[in-house]
Amino acid sequence: MNPEALTVVLDGQWAELRREVRKQLSENAYDEPRDLSTEDYRVWVLDQLHKLAKTGQPRLGFAREYGGGGDIGGSVVSFELLGLGDLSLMVKSGVQWGLFGGAVQLLGTKQHHERYLSRIMDLDLPGCFAMTETGHGSDVQHLRTTATYDPETRQFVIDTPDPSARKDYIGNAARDGRMAVVFAQLVTGGESRGVHAFLVPIRNELGEPLPGVEIGDCGRKGGLNGVDNGRLTFRSVRVPREALLNRYGDVAEDGTYSSPIESDGRRFFTMLGTLIxxxxxxxxxxxxxxxxxxxxxxxxxxxxxxxxAPGDAEEVxxxxxxxxxxxxxxxxxxxxxxxxxxxxxxxxxxxxxxxxxxxxxxxxxxxxxxxxxxxxxxxxxxxxxxxxxxxxxxxxxxxxxxxxxxxxxxxxxxxxxxxxxxxxxxxxxxxxxxxxxxxxxxxxxxxxxxxxxxxxxxxxxxxxxxxxxxxxxxxxxxxxxxxxxxxxxxxxxxxxxxxxxxxxxxxxxxxxxxxxxxxxxxxxxxxxxxxxxxxxxxxxxxxxxxxxxxxxxxxxxxxxxxxxxxxxxxxxxxxxxxxxxxxxxxxxxxxxxxxxxxxxxxxxxxxxxxxxxxxxxxxxxxxxxxxxxx
Ligand SMILES: Cc1cc2nc3c(=O)[nH]c(=O)nc-3n(C[C@H](O)[C@H](O)[C@H](O)COP(=O)(O)OP(=O)(O)OC[C@H]3O[C@@H](n4cnc5c(N)ncnc54)[C@H](O)[C@@H]3O)c2cc1C
Incomplete structure (x- = not known):
């Protein structure tokens, strides 16, 4: 029997895309580099990530009007197939286009899409998804990073109030990320409105940390060493009001908070739900x-x-x-x-x-x-x-x-x-x-x-x-x-x-x-x-x-x-x-x-x-x- 008859069933709805991606994978053979130092491995993965960006595959999951492919299922399928090859590359691409790009697309609004999506898709703007903190991983509703609105300057001030609020394990943070989607408790008019996401630049064009941003390296891990996981601490980092990804909650210039979803908890879980x-x-x-x-x-x-086996000259x-x-x-x-x-x-x-x-x-x-x-x-x-x-x-x-x-x-x-x-x-x-x-x-x-x-x-x-x-x-x-x-x-x-x-x-x-x-x-x-x-x-x-x-x-x-x-x-x-x-x-x-x-x-x-x-x-x-x- 020809295995193809089974492959057809396994390939399902996105069969053609799967064939295409497999062909691309064979030709480019994003294969494991072995025995590289952590730094060399990270360099290799970044280089492969740029090659991947050129294939256009990462565009699949983004909206057509910004140059994406508008194929959500297809984007997941092509990501899945990266799991056949080097998994650091798979994870790093997931951080850039799935988590970082996905958050901008799904939690942001038109202004963010117009400004950032194209650069994210091209890997011109490498980014991070900074949710987990040293003190809170599974219980993300109780993150402690704060984003306090200052109506005078129309800015949010991002702060890490204590060491347990440091962002931890964040992919793309230790070496390559220029910007991060930072999840923080939004405070305006002295009132906390629950966890929201903010776009926070973390490095300049030269790759140096921006003022007030302290960046650490998680170092060698049990695996996935081509991914630069790092730690972020914020010391009164100011970002404009527009840095708030405001699909589910917004702050007006005078500091008034508004949201289509009244309850803080419900809003937060709706946000998380869109990120599945x-x-x-x-x-x-x-x-x-x-x-x-x-x-x-x-x-x-x-x-x-x-x-x-008894009576058999050949081994089993x-x-x-x-x-x-x-x-x-x-x-x-x-x-x-x-x-x-x-x-x-x-x-x-x-x-x-x-x-x-x-x-x-x-x-x-x-x-x-x-x-x-x-x-x-x-x-x-x-x-x-x-x-x-x-x-x-x-x-x-x-x-x-x-x-x-x-x-x-x-x-x-x-x-x-x-x-x-x-x-x-x-x-x-x-x-x-x-x-x-x-x-x-x-x-x-x-x-x-x-x-x-x-x-x-x-x-x-x-x-x-x-x-x-x-x-x-x-x-x-x-x-x-x-x-x-x-x-x-x-x-x-x-x-x-x-x-x-x-x-x-x-x-x-x-x-x-x-x-x-x-x-x-x-x-x-x-x-x-x-x-x-x-x-x-x-x-x-x-x-x-x-x-x-x-x-x-x-x-x-x-x-x-x-x-x-x-x-x-x-x-x-x-x-x-x-x-x-x-x-x-x-x-x-x-x-x-x-x-x-x-x-x-x-x-x-x-x-x-x-x-x-x-x-x-x-x-x-x-x-x-x-x-x-x-
Ligand atoms: C390599 C790597 C990459 C990562 N990349 C990112 C990233 O890019 N961005 C980001 O934001 N985060 C990232 N993370 C963080 C990751 O999402 C968290 O580690 C994960 O959510 C678990 O949180 P935790 O480590 O705090 O574990 P904890 O929540 O502290 O869990 C520890 C143990 O306690 C158990 N436990 C916890 N709560 C309960 C409960 N209610 N009932 C029973 N048992 C419980 C768990 O099952 C687990 O065994 C990364 C982590 C790693 C290791």
Missing amino acids: RGRISVAGAATSAAERALALAVRYGEQRRQFN VVLDYRAHQRKLLPAIAKTYALHFAQEELVRKLHEIQSAEEEVDEHSQRELESRAAGIKAMATWHATKTIQTAREACGGAGYLAANVLTVLKADTDVFTTFEGDNTVLLQLVAKGLLTNYRDHFSDLSPLAMARFVAEQVVETVIERTAARKVIERLVDAAPGRDDDGVLFDRGWQVALFEDREKHVLEGCARRLRRAAEGDPFEAFNDAQDHVLSAARVHVDRVVLEAFVAAIERCEDDEARGVLNQLCDLYVLSNLEEDRAWFLEHGRLTASRAKSVIAAVNELCAKLRPDARLLVDAFAIPEPFLRAEMLG
Whole structure:
């Protein structure tokens, strides 16, 4: 079978763009430079970034009227593909065009767009996104940097009131950034109006820090050393009134504050909600990196031989060992699943952010929730899969020349930046338990207390993809005792839905019962339950995306392979969560055992297709060059 039949399904809506970007990547081979000093690596990445700017790709996500491509989904997809190559370059481009440029576009207004977007797209104005502070990372609502309006001079004065308010880990800050979008508490007329974003120049044309701006370097990191992460401290730095990115809140010359959104908290979370593109892009890049790791490991596993089978002169290819198949094939299945879920997510993002009319709040929050959930699961999956791929290549996997250790170091922090995964999953659960009614991103004790008290009485499972197909499959699902039930898609979906509903309802009951005491304690005590509710929800959403992808597949042979792969995704998930299914009487002991046998059976069946499955990722050959592969 030709892998292209699978590639077509994986490529989805932006297939043509994917082909184009892959071609560009092969030709330019933005490949890893190895053994460079931190400074040389940073220089190399900046140089590549300029080359990337010339391709016009970074323009895709910006509005047409300013020279952009007006293709939001396409911009995420092209960013995702950068995840196949050097990840410092991917992250630095994400900082420049996704975070910095994205904030100017989405939080600014016409004056900012006209003045800056073109220079940002061309990389004529390198910038930073300065949100995190030393003292506050996950809880960004309580940042302490201040921007105080001075009506006399019509300027904002930006200040770092204490060391914990120093901006920290900021990409592009240590070396190359000229300007930063700084998130700070806006104060006018002596009153604080919550966190807003300001454009603050940080360096002059010669690259020297501007007066009042102190810049530090985070130094060598665990990975991503081509990115210059730094620290920013502001000492009474004055910027004009127009430096406020004023889409969601403005200050008049006399200092009067106005905003289309009354509540400070709601305004802030609306602002954050518009910035989810970065989070979605990181999820996609994590999956690209996992795909690359799997492609390397399968190629190696097909050629590496160890031990003789009795009566066989030749040693056994390691991928013929069941244990080896169990390392790689379930990981491939889950990678396909997450790839399809990512594709659905990007489509949804594109639909919502390209809509001419305001989108209803429920859809917006549902999108934010899905982005948070998929980002968490995809980045954790990448971390685990890259480690597995490294082990699957034995000692060879540990040599830098064979890429996997580099991938491991560079993707490690994906679980933390663009939202810490544990925090993100709590937001997912919160959205589900309140039916997206509450302020989505607010995890403060007060908000959590309100949340505990206000959960919806009945949880509803909202199907997210291929609704009609899934309904048909579930309706036709056989009862629990029928033979062959493990491989029935309707039964599988129904089982995932049932688990989600049960965990969510149990969580809601537990919180409500405990709410009579201290609501924060109640929430805190139930965090394990809250996190598993989010996890099983994402598992179900991911499965639906897989089902939808199979439905789209027009090639019979490819559909057959995808069906087996989907079975493997489901059954290895059941295998991992066997304890829950047994504890809750969803699987009998003998059926739980048959799940293990079914995973083995699927691994054996898919073994001959292992190479086909990773070839279908269509990773440009230059990124699959490794010493161990000859
Ligand atoms: C390489 C790198 C690049 C970065 N680039 C940028 C950038 O360009 N711009 C920018 O603004 N920021 C950037 N960041 C910052 C990044 O976004 C933060 O590190 C991240 O948001 C987490 O914040 P934190 O480090 O303060 O961790 P914390 O929030 O302190 O989390 C520490 C631990 O506490 C746990 N925890 C926190 N709150 C809860 C809770 N409510 N319940 C349970 N557990 C909890 C977390 O799960 C985590 O395990 C970058 C960071 C790194 C490492």
